[in-house]
Amino acid sequence: MLSVENLSVNYGAIRALHDVSCRVEQGEIVALIGANGAGKTTILNTISGIVPSVGGVIAFEGTEITRMSPHLIVRKGICQVPEGRRVFARMSVQENLEMGGFILSGKQEVAQGIERAFTLFPRLAERRKQPARTLSGGEQQMLAMGRALMSNPRLLLLDEPSMGLAPMLVEKIFEIVVEINKSGTTIMLVEQNASMALSIAHRAYVLETGEVVLSGDAGELARNPEVRKAYLGE
Numbered sequence: 001m002l003s004v005e006n007l008s009v010n011y012g013a014i015r016a017l018h019d020v021s022c023r024v025e026q027g028e029i030v031a032l033i034g035a036n037g038a039g040k041t042t043i044l045n046t047i048s049g050i051v052p053s054v055g056g057v058i059a060f061e062g063t064e065i066t067r068m069s070p071h072l073i074v075r076k077g078i079c080q081v082p083e084g085r086r087v088f089a090r091m092s093v094q095e096n097l098e099m100g101g102f103i104l105s106g107k108q109e110v111a112q113g114i115e116r117a118f119t120l121f122p123r124l125a126e127r128r129k130q131p132a133r134t135l136s137g138g139e140q141q142m143l144a145m146g147r148a149l150m151s152n153p154r155l156l157l158l159d160e161p162s163m164g165l166a167p168m169l170v171e172k173i174f175e176i177v178v179e180i181n182k183s184g185t186t187i188m189l190v191e192q193n194a195s196m197a198l199s200i201a202h203r204a205y206v207l208e209t210g211e212v213v214l215s216g217d218a219g220e221l222a223r224n225p226e227v228r229k230a231y232l233g234e
Helices: 040-047 070-076 093-100 107-120 122-126 137-149 167-182 194-200 218-223 225-231
Strands: 002-011 014-024 029-034 055-060 078-081 155-159 186-190 203-208 211-217
Touching: 002 040, 014 029, 014 040, 014 055, 014 211, 029 040, 029 167, 029 194, 029 225, 040 078, 040 155, 040 186, 070 078, 078 137, 093 107, 093 137, 107 122, 107 137, 107 167, 122 137, 137 155, 137 167, 167 186, 167 194, 194 218, 194 225, 203 218, 211 218, 218 225
Parallel strands: 029 186, 029 203, 078 155, 155 186
Antiparallel strands: 002 014, 002 055, 203 211
16 A cells, blocks of 8 residues: 655755665554654655655555655545644634545535544544643544544554553553554554554564664564563563
């Protein structure tokens, strides 16, 4: 579904990604794990068209999207839930969701998308008219995910969904990620909580300083002594 070949990205004089290659098959959850600064978010931002690459090719469903504009990439079927949620603070919950449906063709489609978000996240329905800034961190994460799902993406890029959340909420968010995947949405997941990420992913890539150093079945990586020591605190 998604193919990334020899991707390189620079931030000024700093090489953020060095010839990174990875793939996502339809229906999978693929996790990217690694320390802060390893290049995980840069991969997602480059796939989304937010950050330009200096080398390599990104293809989605057989079409090259390497230099495509972000709004066209959304129309192709890829949507990103950014790190830090980035909700529209002064807008209501419903208005945030409506913003996520900018590519939809009519009011009925938007209404159906909102109801789908409220079914997935009942807490948002209770806060439909509240400004997004008044929501808790967990509720804002739900809103960011609901907003991204409004465009009916075939590939959802999730960046640090558990960041700053209480452990109980982290479990809830990951349950919802699995539910979204089972309903037919393919997911690429960047997550600091490597243990949780590997527990729900089908495959994973381990990044260090802008390079893929390990990849494979998520369960096998979770049992790998190097991964356990470096990322699972064992």
